[in-house]
Structures are given as structure tokens and as C-alpha cells.
Amino acid sequence: MIKDAEFMAFIQDVDQHFSGWDFSRITASGRMQSHALPWSLGSMVIPFMRDATTMLDMGTGGGEFLSSLHPLPKTVYATEGYKPNVPIAQQRLEPLGAKVVYFEEDASLPLKDHFFDLIINQHESYSVAEIQRILNDHGVFVTQQAGGTDCYGINEWFGVPLNEEFAHWDLETAVQELQDHRFNVTFSREDFSPQRFYDIGALVYYLKAIPWQIPDFTVERYVEPLYQIHQVIRTKGYFEVQQHRFILIAEA
Incomplete structure (x- = not known):
């Protein structure tokens, strides 16, 4: 018994409510910080938005990212596969004119064929065949992804292997999949950089929000490695892991 x-006191953060895709509880306060990426998804998307009439935001979460982009094209859809997020996204996005659509399978989106000029995707899984189906001729797909080794240092401390389904996921694989479906990849870049947690409560909150990192995570089950990391933070000031990100732009 610790x-x-x-x-x-810190591990009580596991009881804090998390909704949408909003990490501001631990990011706005500086409790978790990530090294700046060598690109900005928003800055890359906005020029394409200016020329688009129809746009889709895949995996919108609570609509946080999409709602930050202005002005939106004439027709905007947003998909979300986690039901509790749907009303949150609707409340945020519908006043902006965007329609939120719930879906269950990446390979079967309830959307029209060849409808979108622009599809954006931030850290959402996708089916390349579905992107090909719903994107119109000469349409653009822009995605930023978390790679398969993202924050692997957490898994090492907890003695939990990476999810084999996603461990291979990297820029090379994503580019090859798109090229196999006759997309023209016009830009791609990959980055490995530090992500730091400055208290153990921030890590606990993060693991609650990202259940695929440690799928069976509970404080009770992993209290010993959590306490060891807490001691690292006491000594060093932070617990550091490596984030894995990549971005690509592809034209149909």
C-alpha cells in the first residue's frame, strides 16, 4: 500500500471527465508538453479550404480542430465514431454550418461517392478505398497521423507490448497504401520528438483519454510502475517519451 x-492526490486525475478530443486540462496548464512539430496541419489545410466547396473532417472528436478553421467551405461534414462525442461535436459544429455524421466502420462511411473536394484527418484511422470512393476527381486528402511507435516509452515502463495491429504504422506504409490506390502523394514528412509529463496525474489523465496505449489500464493494476514514474518526475522534473507523427498530402 503506497x-x-x-x-x-495526483492519481485522482483518473476520475476527471474527458470529452471530445480536448486535452486542455493537462496542456493549457503545461502539465503535458510536446515538442513543436516541423509543420502545422492547420497551415497546410487552410489553402486547400479556400478552393474547396465540399469538405470532410474525419474523426472530428468534439469538433475542436475543425471549429478553429475559418472560414469553412460552403458544405462541410464531420464524421465521428465514438458516440459520446457526437452530441459534443454537434453542439460545437452545427452553428458553423457543419453536419456531424456518426459511423461504425472505417470501410463503410455513410457518405456519397465522389462528393468531397477536400478531406482532412487528424489522428483518425481510415480506409484508403473509402477515401478513394468519397473524394472527387482531383480532390485532396490531408492527414496527420500518430505513428505505431508513439509514446512507446510508456509501454516499456508498464511492460505492455505495442498493439501489433498498429505497430507497423508509419509514413512509408501510409504512402505506399495511397500510391497502390493511384493517389499522387505531393508532400510527406515524419517526426520523432519528445513528449513530457510533469506530474503523474497528467500521465494518468492521458492514459484514460488514449485507451489504446495501455488497453487494460487502471490505476490499481499499474500502481507500481506509476509510482516508479512519479519518483522519476520528482528527481528529474519530468517523464519523457518519444512521440511519433507523420503528415502527408495526396491528390486523387
Whole structure:
């Protein structure tokens, strides 16, 4: 039984509510910080938005990213596969004129054939065949992805292997899949950079929000490695892992 009062207070963050795709509880306060990427998804998307009439945001979460992009094209859709996020996204996006669509399978989106001029995707899984189906001729697909080794240092501390389904996911694989479907990849870049947690509560909150990192995560099950990481933070000031990101732009 761990009797460290500071540790026990911090791990109560597992009980804090998380909704949409909003990490501001731990990012706005600086409790979790990631190294700046050598690109900006928003800055890359906006020029394409100016020329688009129809646009889709895949995996919109609570609509946080899409709602930050102005002005939106005439017709905008957003998909979300996690039901609790749908009303959150609707509340944020519908006043902006965007339609939020719930879906269950990446390979079967309830959207029209060859409808979108622009599809954007931030950290959402996708089927290349479905992108090909719903994107119109000469349409553009822009995606930023978390790679398969993202934050692997957490898994090492917890003794949990990476999810084999995603461990291979990297820029080379994503580019090859798109080229196999006759997309023209016009830009691609990959980055490995630090991500830091400055208290153990921030890590606990993060793992609750990202259940695929440690699929069976509970504080009770992993209290020992959590306490070891807490000691690292006490000594070093932070717990650091490596994030894995890549971005690509492809034309149909």
C-alpha cells in the first residue's frame, strides 16, 4: 500500500471527465508538453479550404480542430465514431454550418461517392478505398497521423507490448497504401520528438483519454510502475517519451 500523499492526490486525475478530443486540462496548464512539430496541419489545410466547396473532417472528436478553421467551405461534414462525442461535436459544429455524421466502420462511411473536394484527418484511422470512393476527381486528402511507435516509452515502463495491429504504422506504409490506390502523394514528412509529463496525474489523465496505449489500464493494476514514474518526475522534473507523427498530402 503506497502512502505517498502527493502521489495519491495526483492519481485522482483518473476520475476527471474527458470529452471530445480536448486535452486542455493537462496542456493549457503545461502539465503535458510536446515538442513543436516541423509543420502545422492547420497551415497546410487552410489553402486547400479556400478552393474547396465540399469538405470532410474525419474523426472530428468534439469538433475542436475543425471549429478553429475559418472560414469553412460552403458544405462541410464531420464524421465521428465514438458516440459520446457526437452530441459534443454537434453542439460545437452545427452553428458553423457543419453536419456531424456518426459511423461504425472505417470501410463503410455513410457518405456519397465522389462528393468531397477536400478531406482532412487528424489522428483518425481510415480506409484508403473509402477515401478513394468519397473524394472527387482531383480532390485532396490531408492527414496527420500518430505513428505505431508513439509514446512507446510508456509501454516499456508498464511492460505492455505495442498493439501489433498498429505497430507497423508509419509514413512509408501510409504512402505506399495511397500510391497502390493511384493517389499522387505531393508532400510527406515524419517526426520523432519528445513528449513530457510533469506530474503523474497528467500521465494518468492521458492514459484514460488514449485507451489504446495501455488497453487494460487502471490505476490499481499499474500502481507500481506509476509510482516508479512519479519518483522519476520528482528527481528529474519530468517523464519523457518519444512521440511519433507523420503528415502527408495526396491528390486523387
